[in-house]
Amino acid sequence: MIGILRFCGFCIASIFVLLLISNLQSNVNTYTIPIVSNIENFVDSNVRLAKFDRFIMPTYGACSGIGNQMFRVASLYGIGKYFRRTPALDGTKKCQRDYMKEIKTTFPNFFDLVSLEIPHPNDTAKSEFGLDCCTYQDPKTMHDTNATWLVLRGNYFQTYKFFHEYKNEIVKLFEFSDGVKANATKYADELFKDDKSHKTCIHVRRGDFIKHENLETRPDFLLPAMTLVTNHLRANRSVSDISLVFIGIEGPYLASLNFTRSNYNKIYRASLKSRGEDMYFGVKYCDSILLSASASTFGWWIAYLASPTVPVFYNGQVGKDRNKYPKDHRDFDQFPPEWQKLELINGTVSFNDQWYYERFGMPRKPLAPLFY
Structure with a gap:
């Protein structure tokens, strides 16, 4: 009975936050990047961002500013490509939900690609990867699982080496509105x-x-x-x-x-x-x-x-x-x-x-x- 009550509590909390998220991220179930007529000459209009049906997420210490947000998502994008996972952020964090409003008006591709998720505990794997804020680790040293959500213990991921090989995609990810x-x-x-x-x-x-x-x-x-x-x-x-x-x-x-x-x-x-x-x-x-x-x-x-x-x-x-x-x-x-x-x-x-x-x-x- 206690287990059932806990599960119901999780469901109710999840539904509440999902309603907030859906209000913010409506009509983004499919993802295509529009071709912008006045695109910068160093942004390749042929680049497409990878999107998968499983997710890779950080563990929050703080939401932090826009530069930190960009590092977090760019690094998760690079790491996620190896595991065929899409970056996602914690939908339970009010600070993150608030930040997505600024992200939407600044980086529309970022907003469209990165969803706010509430990982279900029975379908989530956790890894110690990325604990050092500023140190590169080879993603190949981490094992993947069949879980829908892979939650890394790291928060900041502030090294360009996680994503530099995909720089054209990162430039596309952060194309300005x-x-x-x-x-x-x-x-x-x-x-x-x-x-x-x-x-x-x-x-x-x-x-x-x-x-x-x-x-x-x-x-x-x-x-x-x-x-x-x-x-x-x-x-x-x-x-x-x-x-x-x-x-x-x-x-x-x-x-x-x-x-x-x-x-x-x-x-x-x-x-x-x-x-x-x-x-x-x-x-x-x-x-x-x-x-x-x-x-x-x-x-x-x-x-x-x-x-x-x-x-x-x-x-x-x-x-x-x-x-x-x-x-x-x-x-x-x-x-x-x-x-x-x-x-x-x-x-x-x-x-x-x-x-x-x-x-x-x-x-x-x-x-x-x-x-x-």
Whole structure:
């Protein structure tokens, strides 16, 4: 009798949440990607996203911001392709249901592909896969089951190696909506007018990072990095006319920065109406990118979704205490090797092509074994 009551309780709770989900995700039982007439020239209109009838899901510690959401889904997409499973998210989490409203207006393909699910306990398998937020694990080390839902213990999955081989599909997954494109294009036209100079975009993240273990944007890195990057572009890319475009920066902080503004054609501070518009603006209009707070997944995705011809430069130090921070230790899992790492050493910023373990002689730690 107790077992029956528990089962009925599960059913009632499930029905309630499913009603909320169905209200949000109506008419998405079949999945086809529309061909958009004004699609970006680096988005392949022939790419189709894989969709299966079984699911792969994370275990939530927190819903987190849009950049973290993108990492979670992109990685589950890559892992799921190996097991013929479609990414799904936890339909019982109010924060996730709320996020899907923003996802719908920003990334329609993401919204259409990824469903909110309530795994039935009798048809669910669990795995310890992905416990380390920032470490790549080969999906082949994990066994699949016949269960409809495979729930991984990991939450963040913040390494591009889970999905990089499917980059064309990831670009399609995160293709921006027509509304986001139109708003950002209108904003850029009004901001830049007839300025045809090279746009070096500098992504800035301070705010919540100031009291977080993530290293925020600081002037001691930012200012010499700006000089190094723009001098490098002039010397190696035959770029003579450069404008700086700051993304994510507050006006007073920009005004406080002490640098020679006359060295640049113009200085812009981009500030659009939504996070999706901010991201698309960076993806579309940056000719080169400097990530001054490398722990920002938002900035990371701007760089990753930009045209492959856009050079990317980033702060090699990710956390405030890099000796204790996993994203620093696993930097080779975080940043594509073609991105150019910058290091601040004794007040000077310079290029550095060594990973953390190479530079500091730290051995790679083995991963814990998997089990169900």
